[in-house]
Amino acid sequence: MLHDDADSGTVIDTGYVSHGAQTVALVRHALEGRRLSRLVNTHCHSDHIGGNAALARAFGCTITIPTGEARNVTAWDTEALHLDGFGQRCERFAFDSTMTAGDRLTMGGFEWQALAAPGHDMDSLVLYAPEPRLLISADALWENGFGVLFPELYGEPGLDATRATLDRIAALDVATVIPGHGAIFSDVDAALERAYGRLDAFARDPGRVTRNAFRALIVFHLLDRQSAHVDELAALLEQASFFAMLNARSYRLEPGALAQKLVTDLVAAGVLQVEADVVRPAP
Numbered sequence: 001m002l003h004d005d006a007d008s009g010t011v012i013d014t015g016y017v018s019h020g021a022q023t024v025a026l027v028r029h030a031l032e033g034r035r036l037s038r039l040v041n042t043h044c045h046s047d048h049i050g051g052n053a054a055l056a057r058a059f060g061c062t063i064t065i066p067t068g069e070a071r072n073v074t075a076w077d078t079e080a081l082h083l084d085g086f087g088q089r090c091e092r093f094a095f096d097s098t099m100t101a102g103d104r105l106t107m108g109g110f111e112w113q114a115l116a117a118p119g120h121d122m123d124s125l126v127l128y129a130p131e132p133r134l135l136i137s138a139d140a141l142w143e144n145g146f147g148v149l150f151p152e153l154y155g156e157p158g159l160d161a162t163r164a165t166l167d168r169i170a171a172l173d174v175a176t177v178i179p180g181h182g183a184i185f186s187d188v189d190a191a192l193e194r195a196y197g198r199l200d201a202f203a204r205d206p207g208r209v210t211r212n213a214f215r216a217l218i219v220f221h222l223l224d225r226q227s228a229h230v231d232e233l234a235a236l237l238e239q240a241s242f243f244a245m246l247n248a249r250s251y252r253l254e255p256g257a258l259a260q261k262l263v264t265d266l267v268a269a270g271v272l273q274v275e276a277d278v279v280r281p282a283p
């Protein structure tokens, strides 16, 4: 949430659809009496656009998305938006304008630049404000890694794009990063070093990109739904086209066995917990 002036504010990205009411309440609180005039999306994944429809309804704000996503959102292309076939969901929304790399926006009293950040999503943008040295990094750079390299799984050069994006971020003068997931951080060099290391590991073993995608999508699915029976996850792995495609070219396991394996791995990693075959995100 950015306070543009005494009367209005801008929100960047909006979380999961299932948290819509909570997001509206949090935004209303953060506005401190202002109106929400504008909503800006860094990219169009379910965990970044899920609250768009609810916020537009509650506040009548405009919605700005990256130009590269306009066609997918207009047509509501659930495959391109990584929804049904990926075990994710989102309420449909309409946008008012688009932004392109190189565009400048005034938000929170500062001038921001939209920068291309392909890799996790080829159309994603990050937002950089030189004066306060702030970077809104979306899923291009987290304190510990970055988002799933979806393009790479479609045969597009996601690894190369990610390297170029990290190089672009490394060239900026950044004091503070507001990532798409996790806490705000300031040790940008250490985060970049971890991200490059992760990228090198993916380049050495492309199977890691696939395993990372399975794990992340299962976790996101559960963060949205809060809980699921292992049998429901098995059905999801069988029915959702992206999972079926990944399984066919990696694990090649029966859906039940694959669900069990992923849950076991994610419980061991401390990310999920399971009780009587009901799986939840770890607290």
Ligand SMILES: [Zn+2]
Binding pocket: 043, 045, 048, 120, 121, 139, 147
């Ligand atoms: Zn994303």
